[in-house]
Amino acid sequence: MGLRDLFGGKALRRGVHVPDCKDLTGRLPIRRLPFAPMLVVPLSQHAGAPAIPIVREGQEVVRGEPIAKANGFVSVPMHAPATGQIERIAPAPSAKGDLAPAIYLKPWPSASQEILYGAPQDIERMSPAEIIAAVQETGVVGLGGAAFPTHVKLKLPEGRKVDTVLVNGCECEPYLTTDHRVMVEQPKEVLHGARIVMKAIGAGRGIIGVEDNKMDAVEALRTALGAATDIAVEAVPAKYPQGAEKMLIRVLLGREVPSGGLPSDIGVGVFNVATLAQLGELLPRRQGLIERVVTITGPALAKPGNYLTALGTPLRWALEQAGCKEDLASVILGGPMMGPAAGSLEVPVTKGVTGIVAFGRHDVNGRPRRIYPCIRCGACVDACPLHLNPSRLGTLARKERYEEMETDFHLNDCFECGCCSYVCPSNIPLVQYFRVSKQMNRERKARERAGANA
Amino acid sequence: MCGKELALAPEARIAGETLHCKLADSIAGLPQMAQARRESGLGVWGKYPYLWWLPHPELSKGIRMFEYVIAGGLMAAIGAVLAAILAFAGKKLYVYEDPRIDEVESMLPSANCGACGQAGCRAFAEKVVQGELAPGKCTVSTPGGIIAIANYLGVAAGAEEKRVARLACAGGNHVARNRAHYSGLDTCRAAALISGGGKNCSWGCLGLADCERVCDFDAIHMDPHGLPVVSEAKCTACGDCVEVCPKGLFSIHVVSHRLWVACKNLANGEEAEASCEVACTACGRCAADAPEGLIRIVNNLAVVDYSKNRLASDVPIQRCPTGAIVWIDAEKGPAKGIEAKKITRKSPLPVEPADLPVSTPR
Numbered sequence: 142m143g144l145r146d147l148f149g150g151k152a153l154r155r156g157v158h159v160p161d162c163k164d165l166t167g168r169l170p171i172r173r174l175p176f177a178p179m180l181v182v183p184l185s186q187h188a189g190a191p192a193i194p195i196v197r198e199g200q201e202v203v204r205g206e207p208i209a210k211a212n213g214f215v216s217v218p219m220h221a222p223a224t225g226q227i228e229r230i231a232p233a234p235s236a237k238g239d240l241a242p243a244i245y246l247k248p249w250p251s252a253s254q255e256i257l258y259g260a261p262q263d264i265e266r267m268s269p270a271e272i273i274a275a276v277q278e279t280g281v282v283g284l285g286g287a288a289f290p291t292h293v294k295l296k297l298p299e300g301r302k303v304d305t306v307l308v309n310g311c312e313c314e315p316y317l318t319t320d321h322r323v324m325v326e327q328p329k330e331v332l333h334g335a336r337i338v339m340k341a342i343g344a345g346r347g348i349i350g351v352e353d354n355k356m357d358a359v360e361a362l363r364t365a366l367g368a369a370t371d372i373a374v375e376a377v378p379a380k381y382p383q384g385a386e387k388m389l390i391r392v393l394l395g396r397e398v399p400s401g402g403l404p405s406d407i408g409v410g411v412f413n414v415a416t417l418a419q420l421g422e423l424l425p426r427r428q429g430l431i432e433r434v435v436t437i438t439g440p441a442l443a444k445p446g447n448y449l450t451a452l453g454t455p456l457r458w459a460l461e462q463a464g465c466k467e468d469l470a471s472v473i474l475g476g477p478m479m480g481p482a483a484g485s486l487e488v489p490v491t492k493g494v495t496g497i498v499a500f501g502r503h504d505v506n507g508r509p510r511r512i513y514p515c516i517r518c519g520a521c522v523d524a525c526p527l528h529l530n531p532s533r534l535g536t537l538a539r540k541e542r543y544e545e546m547e548t549d550f551h552l553n554d555c556f557e558c559g560c561c562s563y564v565c566p567s568n569i570p571l572v573q574y575f576r577v578s579k580q581m582n583r584e585r586k587a588r589e590r591a592g593a594n595a
Numbered sequence: 596m597c598g599k600e601l602a603l604a605p606e607a608r609i610a611g612e613t614l615h616c617k618l619a620d621s622i623a624g625l626p627q628m629a630q631a632r633r634e635s636g637l638g639v640w641g642k643y644p645y646l647w648w649l650p651h652p653e654l655s656k657g658i659r660m661f662e663y664v665i666a667g668g669l670m671a672a673i674g675a676v677l678a679a680i681l682a683f684a685g686k687k688l689y690v691y692e693d694p695r696i697d698e699v700e701s702m703l704p705s706a707n708c709g710a711c712g713q714a715g716c717r718a719f720a721e722k723v724v725q726g727e728l729a730p731g732k733c734t735v736s737t738p739g740g741i742i743a744i745a746n747y748l749g750v751a752a753g754a755e756e757k758r759v760a761r762l763a764c765a766g767g768n769h770v771a772r773n774r775a776h777y778s779g780l781d782t783c784r785a786a787a788l789i790s791g792g793g794k795n796c797s798w799g800c801l802g803l804a805d806c807e808r809v810c811d812f813d814a815i816h817m818d819p820h821g822l823p824v825v826s827e828a829k830c831t832a833c834g835d836c837v838e839v840c841p842k843g844l845f846s847i848h849v850v851s852h853r854l855w856v857a858c859k860n861l862a863n864g865e866e867a868e869a870s871c872e873v874a875c876t877a878c879g880r881c882a883a884d885a886p887e888g889l890i891r892i893v894n895n896l897a898v899v900d901y902s903k904n905r906l907a908s909d910v911p912i913q914r915c916p917t918g919a920i921v922w923i924d925a926e927k928g929p930a931k932g933i934e935a936k937k938i939t940r941k942s943p944l945p946v947e948p949a950d951l952p953v954s955t956p957r
Contacts, residue, residue, distance in 0.1 A: 232862070238791015240862065484775045484790025510778075573780045576788050584838075 153380045153388055155526040157560045159315050159478065161354060161379070165445045166318045166438045171326055173449045174437075174462055176223050176248045180453035181233045182208065183243040186491035187282040188289045189215035194244055200227045205258035205428050208244055217280040217290050220258075220429030222451035223248035234487045236474055236494075243489070246453065259428035264337055269295075272341040272424075279423045280430045280492075285309060285320070285384070285413030286475050288493030291420065294410060295341045303342045303410045307393060308335050308349040310358060310414040311377065311384035314476025317496040319434045320414045322447045324351065324358035327418045328365035334417030335372055337424055342410050347372040349414070350389050352379040381478060382558040386411040388526055400554050415495075435494055437463040441470075441501035450490050457486035460499055468502040478559040513567035521561035521571060527554050531561035531571045538574035543581045552578055695724050695748065702744050704735045708811065708833035710758070729753020735812075735831040756849045758832035760815075760825050763844045764800040765857040765919065765929075767820025768943035771799050771871040776946050782808075787841035793946070795870035798859040800844055806836040820943070827925070854889075854899050854907040855929065858919040861894045868917065872938065875919035885911035890920075 185191035192209035202208055202221040209219035225248035232240035276292040283289045312320040335347045351359050353376040362374045377383055377392055387398045396407045404411050419430055438445035443464030472483040475495050521531035529551055537546045546552040561571040700720040707715040711732045722728040730744040731753030745752035777786045777793040783805040786792040792801040802821030814829035837845040860867040864876035877895040886906040891898050897920055909922035918935030
């Protein structure tokens with residue numbers, strides 16, 4: 142036991158306590174959402190190159206059949222989320238607001254929707270390289286929201302070793318209970334997925350970190366674990382943003398990810414529980430990711446719940462199924478701290494959507510909040526889990542000194558958790574400033590590169 | 596030697612007898628003087644033993660005088676050496692610079708806008724004096740100013756055609772629909788990062804005036820419908836608006852590019868028109884009416900091939916049903932064709948109600 146444990150235990154030192162609002166759905170079992178009359182499967186649901194469609198318009202596909210192949214290593218294939226017919230391959234609204242190419246799939250109402258695709262494979266006999274290739278085939282990406290292809294994380298650069306796999310079951314965002322229910326209902330799949338990942342990455346031990354507001358999940362995992370000692374389940378005090386991988390590593394292992402580095406730099410691999418549950422379920426059967434658990438919740442819904450949702454289900458359909466009341470004002474993809482507001486209800490559920498939070502007209506104040514000047518109270522500095530100085534960064538962003546923010550104040554370490562904006566008494570939209578600043582820096586660098594090449 | 600004398604007979608020194616030593620003697624005798632002082636046990640030195648190296652206040656003014664002279668001489672010597680180095684460097688490292696560069700620079704507007712393609716007015720002046728660029732390349736100078744530079748250098752003014760920024764969108768809030776209401780940081784950049792802003796057309800102008808703020812020449816103003824209007828007279832084609840627009844709607848064109856497609860919507864015709872009343876629906880009438888190859892339909896959008904600009908006229912715009920393609924007249928501004936749908940609405944369109952969900956709980 143180190144000094145860290147003596148003083149304050151394993152709690153996150155910075156961050157904020159947010160009302161968790163998880164009671165709406167935390168005890169509701171996972172149920173299946175009906176298929177929408179039209180599923181829109183975007184070709185880019187993940188970080189990396191968009192997939193390449195391998196179906197034609199008018200083609201009939203069965204559920205689970207690959208409909209798009211990976212374009213390179215940092216890319217994953219797509220699988221048909223339902224048995225039906227490919228209507229067209231055309232641009233569709235995306236969560237980013239632009240139109241991105243997507244496959245329109247019309248499910249057949251009379252189809253049995255059995256997953257006939259796939260073949261059993263024995264993970265025990267597979268080498269790590271084979272497992273990595275098989276993981277790419279399943280199309281599994283980080284289901285915690287980042288949607289980074291899982292197989293890319295498993296493939297370590299030469300000479301790098303990972304000794305510990307952290308399984309992230311914190312789910313610190315308010316409202317979301319996806320990971321919670323997955324842990325309670327599919328603990329065996331989570332453990333199986335964790336062992337697959339440990340084998341592929343060559344790690345000797347695994348730790349599942351769960352926030353202590355989900356003790357039933359801890360119980361379920363410990364029961365499923367039995368006497369096995371390769372994986373430990375640890376409860377960590379609930380505090381936002383405990384579920385950020387850098388925070389979890391620091392609390393569970395006492396290691397710090399270097400600025401601009403990756404967890405694998407310090408011998409850790411972090412995976413989300415929902416990702417591992419899907420892996421544990423799909424990989425032995427050699428099937429593809431076609432659906433995911435989405436917490437559809439919020440005060441505007443009559444029937445909030447944890448729904449097993451086919452990828453490509455439009456938000457409008459999902460909200461209607463969850464009993465949307467008429468006075469909808471704001472729909473957030475993911476949790477309310479980090480998730481973007483949806484600009485259109487035609488946006489489909491993709492692999493990275495952990496939740497849909499709907500607020501009615503009476504739940505949110507529609508008027509823009511007035512932004513007051515910074516009073517230098519330092520609340521944001523106290524809240525920032527990365528020990529950055531959001532106040533100074535915000536001031537610089539207002540002055541459009543974007544380059545200085547990056548070089549002198551570590552702008553790129555900010556992972557936009559939103560703690561600073563949450564605590565700011567002056568309503569300064571700090572995270573929005575930082576997003577703009579990061580984008581301006583990216584564009585400036587692209588221009589400089591273009592200028593250097595020209 | 597007076598130094599020796601000093602050392603041997605401190606009392607004598609105090610009496611001020613042997614004070615007219617030469618400068619050199621004084622220097623040579625300093626350590627001995629100090630020694631003598633310590634030994635003499637004079638009051639001040641007993642109190643401040645660490646000041647042994649200073650001339651005793653009781654000692655004569657003459658010796659201190661000499662020390663001032665030493666110090667002054669040293670400073671003068673250092674100054675002389677440094678001055679010599681500077682003088683040498685000034686000769687050795689001298690670079691001849693054409694005095695006309697300064698003169699030309701002073702005639703330029705000092706806007707440092709970069710519209711000429713150079714790093715600033717100074718860089719431009721250098722190129723002009725070298726004869727690589729014509730003075731007319733500067734689009735910010737007045738015609739009189741350019742002629743003055745040309746006359747000063749004795750070169751041709753160079754008939755550089757004026758270039759301006761053009762906006763490829765006509766979707767003000769009275770014609771373009773919004774699918775969502777954006778509230779947050781009041782800039783286009785910030786709005787574009789949240790689901791692309793509230794506009795239904797994901798290519799369209801967000802109307803939060805980033806371009807108006809970034810323009811150093813007061814050439815961009817927002818019209819009542821939240822659409823930027825570029826003043827051809829004031830625009831210097833510096834390109835700041837091109838960089839700042841998150842939707843990439845601005846581009847720099849020579850003013851003779853009068854045939855202009857004020858739309859970037861790549862959606863198919865019906866979808867485009869559903870989101871904006873002045874969108875290009877890719878009907879192809881302009882392409883059919885234009886001389887061969889001047890206008891093509893690429894990705895559901897009419898594209899003007901400006902290499903054939905001399906064939907351009909206001910004929911192709913006449914049958915455009917939405918008025919997406921316009922003829923930008925030098926005096927009257929953009930003009931739509933006669934068949935373009937007339938827009939009489941002045942008030943902004945409401946946020947699309949059809950995009951809110953209909954409650955069908957089961």
